[in-house]
Amino acid sequence: MSTIVKISNLDKYFGRLHVLKNVSLEVAEREVVCLIGRSGSGKSTLLRCINFLEEPSHGSIEVDGLHVNSGEKGRAHRQLVHDVRLKTGMVFQEFNLFPHMSVLENVIEGPVTVKGMDRQQAIELAEHNLDSVGLLFKKDEYPNRLSGGQKQRVAIARALTMEPRVMLFDEPTSALDPELIGEVLNVMKKVAKDGMTMLVVTHEMGFAREVADRVIVMADGELIEDGKPEQIFNEPKDPRTEALIVRYRTGSG
């Protein structure tokens, strides 16, 4: 299987704060990788470096064969970043739907504006994806009329409609009321089953156990453990992993 995401020797500083420390990571096609770790360990930053919402300080990123070195500037670099963003879909904790656009407009915005796709074709694709997240009947609503769970499902449909090679999820259920988490996780399971490559930052251990091919544990800007879910959850090697899992189990994570 081919590698879709390859992160090599990545460092990220925020001012003097060393947030990512020589991180390397590969994600294979169709793989679902869950990233867990305490708050502030650098999970979001790592995810955001992949599509250059954060510019890495050192190291390189490769997405579906596109190799981008950090620290470069200029047109060619910007074009490369743009191309990487076309290959990555991102789902945010806070949904970030466009409030001035209807659900359907939100979903076709990327294909039409960015890819220059024919509007009718974009609508067909969008409706297909809205249907698969179960929200086709809400296509003419505005985001402020949706529940949090519905918003996040629309956000997933919006990202999918760009037909990315990999989907990045940054705590997609952390802003939701507990009773709405399930519907979003179910949609994510479906996306995984359809063969999407996924990198998911989450505190949902049930989801990680059930869906992930691999679980990676982060602490203080480093990847401290990487393995199958059963191994990570049942026989953690690093005491910090163990502490983390105990915290989740006691519900104080």
Added chain:
Amino acid sequence: MSAFGTENKGEVKSQGDLLFEAQQRQKQRFNRNVGASWGIFFLIIVYFFSGQNFLGIKTIELNTEFIINNMGFIAKGLPQTLLVSVLAITLAMILALLAALGRLSTFPPLYALSTFYVSLIRGTPLYLQIFFFFLALPQLGIVLTGLLAGVLALGLNYGAYMSEIFRAGLASVGKGQIEAAAALGMTPWQTMRRVVLPQALRFAIPPVGNEFIAMTKDSALVSATGFVQEIMWRATRVGRAQFNNLEALIMAAVFYWVMTLILTYVQSIIEARLSKGDR
């Protein structure tokens, strides 16, 4: 508002309902009294200018013939006032938006241009700016019509003050919106055009409405150039010519006031519609 009144019909009213109704009644009574007081003030003013002699107090007598004869002449200034204001607010919105964008620029000359413009305009009187365009520029060989000078001066002036409105509008669009657009692959320009500006402009509509209403009155200053035949120009012209300044200015005041009342009402409708849809 109807949820309280209708759903509980026929049922025993709770203490909360009773309290709420008492509050509503109190509010209604207050509003009624305010309305009645307005009416009384209005009557007092009308009486004050009625020319009647009452209880030994001689009130002011207005020349009704002059008023009737010149009403039409002054009224013709209304479209001119609105024309100046509409053109100037359009210019002001463009300048304000550019100034607000300049304040976001990381390119020093652009940032400086924006702050320079705002500082210069805010640091000088509007009256001076109007004369500058009309009287000072001809010395440099630039002769503007009264209308153009007025529109430029008002537009530049209001643009500087309104840049804050657009700055707030742009700031109201969260970082998450910009990141979501970037993650979709939008360029900074696409992000601005498709995501940030539509939200910022919607945010700016109510305050821009306020500025427009203020401008319809500041446009009176343009009459000073002597070449824009708006309400104020007409009022001072007939007032001076026939030595009926009192009547002329009162007529102008009524025109401005009624216009403001109407515009304020229109604005409240627009605002209500915006807040309801929130789309």
